[in-house]
Amino acid sequence: MKLKIAALATVCLAATAHAQTTPPPPIANSPEAQAQAVQPAQQGGAQPVIDIVGGISAPMPIAIPAMPTSAVVDTPAGSTDVLGQKLADIITNDLRGSGLFTPVPPAQLRTVAFPEVTAPAYDYWGGTGAQSLVQGYVRANSNGTLTVGCYLYDVSSKVELIRQGFVVSPGEWRRAGHKCADAIYARLTGEGPYFDTQVVYIAESGPKNRRRKQLAIMDQDGANHRFLTNGQSIVLTPRLSPKLNAILYMSFERDRPSIHIYDLGSRQDRTLVANVALNFAPHWSPDARWVVFSMAVGGNTDIYRVPASGGTPQRLTTSPGIDTGGSYSPDGSKIVFESDRGGTQQLYVMNADGSNQHRISFGGGRYAAPAWSPRGDQIAFTRMGGGAFRIGVMNPSGGGEQLLTNSWGDEGPSWAPNGRVIIFFRSAQGSGRPDLWTVDLTGRATRKVPTPLDGSDPNWGAVRP
Numbered sequence: 001m002k003l004k005i006a007a008l009a010t011v012c013l014a015a016t017a018h019a020q021t022t023p024p025p026p027i028a029n030s031p032e033a034q035a036q037a038v039q040p041a042q043q044g045g046a047q048p049v050i051d052i053v054g055g056i057s058a059p060m061p062i063a064i065p066a067m068p069t070s071a072v073v074d075t076p077a078g079s080t081d082v083l084g085q086k087l088a089d090i091i092t093n094d095l096r097g098s099g100l101f102t103p104v105p106p107a108q109l110r111t112v113a114f115p116e117v118t119a120p121a122y123d124y125w126g127g128t129g130a131q132s133l134v135q136g137y138v139r140a141n142s143n144g145t146l147t148v149g150c151y152l153y154d155v156s157s158k159v160e161l162i163r164q165g166f167v168v169s170p171g172e173w174r175r176a177g178h179k180c181a182d183a184i185y186a187r188l189t190g191e192g193p194y195f196d197t198q199v200v201y202i203a204e205s206g207p208k209n210r211r212r213k214q215l216a217i218m219d220q221d222g223a224n225h226r227f228l229t230n231g232q233s234i235v236l237t238p239r240l241s242p243k244l245n246a247i248l249y250m251s252f253e254r255d256r257p258s259i260h261i262y263d264l265g266s267r268q269d270r271t272l273v274a275n276v277a278l279n280f281a282p283h284w285s286p287d288a289r290w291v292v293f294s295m296a297v298g299g300n301t302d303i304y305r306v307p308a309s310g311g312t313p314q315r316l317t318t319s320p321g322i323d324t325g326g327s328y329s330p331d332g333s334k335i336v337f338e339s340d341r342g343g344t345q346q347l348y349v350m351n352a353d354g355s356n357q358h359r360i361s362f363g364g365g366r367y368a369a370p371a372w373s374p375r376g377d378q379i380a381f382t383r384m385g386g387g388a389f390r391i392g393v394m395n396p397s398g399g400g401e402q403l404l405t406n407s408w409g410d411e412g413p414s415w416a417p418n419g420r421v422i423i424f425f426r427s428a429q430g431s432g433r434p435d436l437w438t439v440d441l442t443g444r445a446t447r448k449v450p451t452p453l454d455g456s457d458p459n460w461g462a463v464r465p
Helices: 031-035 080-097 114-118 122-127 170-189
Strands: 004-006 060-063 101-103 132-140 146-154 159-168 198-205 212-219 235-240 246-251 258-263 269-273 278-284 290-297 300-307 323-328 334-339 346-351 366-372 379-385 388-394 410-415 421-427 434-440 446-449 454-460
Touching: 080 101, 080 132, 080 146, 080 170, 114 132, 114 146, 132 170, 146 170, 159 170, 198 235, 198 434, 212 235, 212 246, 235 278, 246 278, 258 278, 269 278, 269 290, 278 323, 290 323, 300 323, 334 366, 346 366, 366 410, 379 410, 388 410, 388 421, 410 454, 421 454
Parallel strands: 060 101, 060 132, 235 454, 323 366, 434 454
Antiparallel strands: 004 159, 132 146, 146 159, 198 212, 198 454, 235 246, 246 258, 258 269, 278 290, 290 300, 323 334, 334 346, 366 379, 379 388, 410 421, 421 434, 434 446
C-alpha cells in the first residue's frame, strides 16, 4: 500500500523532496494549520549533519518525545494518545539501530503539548544535550484515516529542517513512524532511507538434523511478521521482487528442487523452473523481468537465466565446475557469481549475456554468496577460512576488500536499499540455530533482528512507496 504524503507546508528540502498530495483540511489551532502560515525552513547557520564518510566517531544525540494528539480518539489501531508514544518509540528504535544516533534517555523527555509541536522549547532540549529534536502529532480523521505529522529541528540553530505528514489507514500506522525516521535519517546523514522496508527469510524450527523451514516476511524491525508456507516442504533462498509484489525462492516440493514465485497480492504460488534437474540459487534482475539461477545438468553446474514470466532457460556459463550465486549489478549490465573453476571457490563477474567472465577475488580462503550493492559500488560476500565464515565487501573490480564481521558462522549477505547496511544470518559454533543480524559498512554497528523462530537466508526489499 502506498502511503499518502500530506503537504504540511511548502517546505521541500533537496535531501528529502517527495511528491506531495493535498492533505485533509487542517483543524483550527493545530500544528498542521500553523504550518501553512510558517515560512520554509531556513538553510543558513551551522546545522547538524553526520559525517559518515570515514566512520562515525560518536553518534548524534537526538531527542524524540511522545507525539501529542489534538483529541484523544479511539481507533482500530488504539487511542491516538497511545499511538503518539508508540510512534516515537518506532522512530527512536530505528535511529538508534542505525548506530548513528543516541536518543535522549526517557527520563529527560518532557511532555510536549499539542501547540508546542511547531514551537519547540529549544532551551529545554538544549539542556538535555540533544543536537536535533523530533516532534510530531497524531490526528484521527473523519474518514477513518490517521494523519501523522513529523518535524525535525536543529536545537542549537533553532531552525526547522523537515516538515512532513503521512495519511495512513489504522493498519498502516507503523509505516508512518518508519517514514518519519527515514526522512530524519536521510536529512542528517545524506544517505538514502531504509526503515520502511520488509525482509523475507527462512524461519527455522525443530531438531538440528530435521529442521522445519518456512517462507516468512516481516518489517525490517521484526514487526508484522507472517509465515507464507506451512513447512511441509523445505524452502530456501527467498528473494523479494524489486517491485515488492512477489517472492522468488527454491522449494523441495516432492523432494525435488524447483524454483517458485509466490505472488504476495493473490497469495498464489507458481513453478518457474520445473524440477527436471537440480536448480537453485535464484535472483531477480533489477527490472524483475529476468531470473538468474543455477542448474546442474550432466554433472556440470552452470548459471542460466529465464524470463520471470516463464520460458526456456538460457545458459550463461560453460566452464567445468560449479558456477552459482548470480547477483545483478543495479543497472542490470553485469552479474557477479561464485565458481570453483580455478580450483577454489572464488568470485567472478561477467556481462549479463555471459560474456567477459573474469575473476575478482584473490584473498585467502574461499568466497561465496556475492550480492551487488544497490549503489553499485560494492559487492558483499561470505568469506570462508580458518574454520570461520565472515561477511565482507569489495569493490566490483576486486579491490578494497574489508571484512565487517568477526564471528564463527556469518553467511548470506543482503543489502539494505541504501547500500549502507547488510543483513545476514549468524550461527553459533555447533548450534545449528541461525539468527538474523545487520551490520553497517563500518563494521561497528551490529543489531540482532527479532524473529519468532530461528532465521536464515534473509533478503532485504526496496523502500516501500
